[in-house]
Amino acid sequence: MNFPKIKFEHIFLIIFLALMLTTGIANLWNKQITHDRPYSYLAGDTFQHWVRTEGIKDAGNYRNRASFQTYGYDDVIGDYPPLLFHLSIIFSNVSGLPTYDAILFLIFLTAILATLIIYFILKDFNKHIAIISLPFSLLIFSGASYTGFTWGHWPSLLAQFYLIAVLWSIKNIDLKKSYLLIAAFFTATILAHTSEAIMGFFFIIFYLAIMFWHKNKPKEKFFTFLKAGILSFILSLWYLIIFKGTWTHNQGYEFSIITSTGGSPSVQFADYGIFAFIIIIGFILSLLLLKQKKNQLPIISSIFFLIMGYTNYIGFHSRAFQIRYFWPIYLCFFIGLIFYTIPKKFLKWNIMYSYIIAFVLLALFANLGNVSASIPNVPFYEKLSSPGMMDPYHWEAYSWMHENSPKDAKVLFLYGDQFSQTNYLLSVKRVPYKVDPQDFFTTLQNPQPEREFIINIYGDNVNSYPYWKSFLSFGYYLDETTEFEHGLKHDICNFDYYIYDKASFINQEFPIFNNAITTIFKNHGMKELFANQLVGIIFNPKPGEDCVG
Amino acid sequence: MLDRLKQELTQLGIILVGSIILFKLIFLNEPLGSIIRIILSIFYIFIIPGYLMLYYWNAKIEFIERTVLGIALSGAILGVVSYYIALIGLNVNFHFILPLLLILAGFYIALIKTPHPQPK
Numbered sequence: 001m002n003f004p005k006i007k008f009e010h011i012f013l014i015i016f017l018a019l020m021l022t023t024g025i026a027n028l029w030n031k032q033i034t035h036d037r038p039y040s041y042l043a044g045d046t047f048q049h050w051v052r053t054e055g056i057k058d059a060g061n062y063r064n065r066a067s068f069q070t071y072g073y074d075d076v077i078g079d080y081p082p083l084l085f086h087l088s089i090i091f092s093n094v095s096g097l098p099t100y101d102a103i104l105f106l107i108f109l110t111a112i113l114a115t116l117i118i119y120f121i122l123k124d125f126n127k128h129i130a131i132i133s134l135p136f137s138l139l140i141f142s143g144a145s146y147t148g149f150t151w152g153h154w155p156s157l158l159a160q161f162y163l164i165a166v167l168w169s170i171k172n173i174d175l176k177k178s179y180l181l182i183a184a185f186f187t188a189t190i191l192a193h194t195s196e197a198i199m200g201f202f203f204i205i206f207y208l209a210i211m212f213w214h215k216n217k218p219k220e221k222f223f224t225f226l227k228a229g230i231l232s233f234i235l236s237l238w239y240l241i242i243f244k245g246t247w248t249h250n251q252g253y254e255f256s257i258i259t260s261t262g263g264s265p266s267v268q269f270a271d272y273g274i275f276a277f278i279i280i281i282g283f284i285l286s287l288l289l290l291k292q293k294k295n296q297l298p299i300i301s302s303i304f305f306l307i308m309g310y311t312n313y314i315g316f317h318s319r320a321f322q323i324r325y326f327w328p329i330y331l332c333f334f335i336g337l338i339f340y341t342i343p344k345k346f347l348k349w350n351i352m353y354s355y356i357i358a359f360v361l362l363a364l365f366a367n368l369g370n371v372s373a374s375i376p377n378v379p380f381y382e383k384l385s386s387p388g389m390m391d392p393y394h395w396e397a398y399s400w401m402h403e404n405s406p407k408d409a410k411v412l413f414l415y416g417d418q419f420s421q422t423n424y425l426l427s428v429k430r431v432p433y434k435v436d437p438q439d440f441f442t443t444l445q446n447p448q449p450e451r452e453f454i455i456n457i458y459g460d461n462v463n464s465y466p467y468w469k470s471f472l473s474f475g476y477y478l479d480e481t482t483e484f485e486h487g488l489k490h491d492i493c494n495f496d497y498y499i500y501d502k503a504s505f506i507n508q509e510f511p512i513f514n515n516a517i518t519t520i521f522k523n524h525g526m527k528e529l530f531a532n533q534l535v536g537i538i539f540n541p542k543p544g545e546d547c548v549g
Numbered sequence: 550m551l552d553r554l555k556q557e558l559t560q561l562g563i564i565l566v567g568s569i570i571l572f573k574l575i576f577l578n579e580p581l582g583s584i585i586r587i588i589l590s591i592f593y594i595f596i597i598p599g600y601l602m603l604y605y606w607n608a609k610i611e612f613i614e615r616t617v618l619g620i621a622l623s624g625a626i627l628g629v630v631s632y633y634i635a636l637i638g639l640n641v642n643f644h645f646i647l648p649l650l651l652i653l654a655g656f657y658i659a660l661i662k663t664p665h666p667q668p669k
Binding site: 010013014017018021022026029030031032033034056057060061062063082083084086087089090091093094095096097109110113116117120161162165168172175176177181184185187188191192235236238239 | 567571572574575576577578579583584586587590591593594605606609610613614617618620621622624625626627628629631632633635636638640641642644645647648664
């Protein structure tokens, strides 16, 4: 048997991979892959993607969104880019991992692979620069970039992985039938998160413009892209029709300037401290290098994605900030360029110098020995290990609900510390209603018992719940009704199940209100069917009848 | 041609064993059996189908690069096909068979469609 020769480069890549796996997932996940509940889900969007995956798994396809996500409508079009969910289901079914672990594991895995793909792209340009650049990409697991993973920007991260694969296929554009690779990766980008495909389209225009400028086989490249584009268009046509009738209809382009995402932490250029200066110098040097005719892909792509990260100033909204989550990958070339070009002026370069610099940077960014923490203005990885929003008690309660209640059960959430996160409520896999906490507390303090409370329905209500009116014609449920308006009083007795917290980490008095009303409920014939230390579920055998009088 | 494929498949086997060891060292609290199943799944779904399909370009792209990009390629094809065939009625929960079909297609590409180097 022929065993392959082990090169030092391979050892370097294995060390890098091990460090990425450790800092990215293992530390966060308590050195486990399988968990007994959604783990390290730190924001509502994480639950949104997971429950969507579960909905598709239960239905067997993504023709429609799950009705528990859509106020009970069962024919709302499956309009979210589907790639991540399908891959997660297949991976879950084969590996035995629960879908909530499979989906997040895939995101980490693809992000780590994205760093390797960039390495291969840079290696074709200059191996030394590739080696020195790689460590900077570890910073995708630091600061605001990390929230792309823990706060649920997963489809965007997967799409950027495929966008980077598109860059790699452009590197190989001169190969026979390279259009097949470009088409495959571009189609995947469209079906993973379409806005990244739009950025990819702009990149190709930018790239072609440079090729025309340098007269670097522009016609051949143009026709390769054209073939890839046609194939990709055909392969994604059905989803693009849905995208046009849903996302572009409801969230079309509109000029605006925003400086932060609002919903989640934003990556800012200054976060990179002194390395921000190095990136600026690398950027300027790259602009000068644009003149050269040699392989320019790393130069063009690094310049492009630095600029795209600022398109929040021209109306790209949160999409620009999502690109910034991967800035450590896109911009690592600038770091490698400077750390290689400048010392090389003074030294007779040796490959070991590149590895030494890379290992020093790797140690610095990974904060080995806690050294980086004591150096000002150096970005570094900070260990985060968190089980996330879902505790075992709520998970037990929600699992009980979707195993023991009818699918069309009306479920009302009373007070709970985490109940303000809409997508978290959807974990129960039933249409969730929730009391308005302030009104709930106020109304319960009235001397006369009242049935009417402010109760709101919740769901994944982007795009106004689109449905097929006829072939290729869309209707929008939420544009046609005011039935689900928030802030209105509704009868609290009109529900089948009530879920409530027995304790609060925010204010110990809040559960007193839950206790008060559930005691009244029980006095009116309702039964507590489930209870653990933290959560209770009450069943109402006679919805609509007086339950508080 | 066939020798090269055999040699590279052996290398994939070494990577498989190496991945199991690496994952066990990193994910200390995960049982070994679970790690083996996860790694085998990654190989079955992503690595082997993609590697075989990219073998078409084996003369121009080195082995390790093809292996990594094969993961992306396999995921791309699998995700897109899975979405559409589920829409036409083939339940997604049975799509675990798709990687096997991709592997067969990959072998066809690697053994039949890949351009043979011209004898010097």
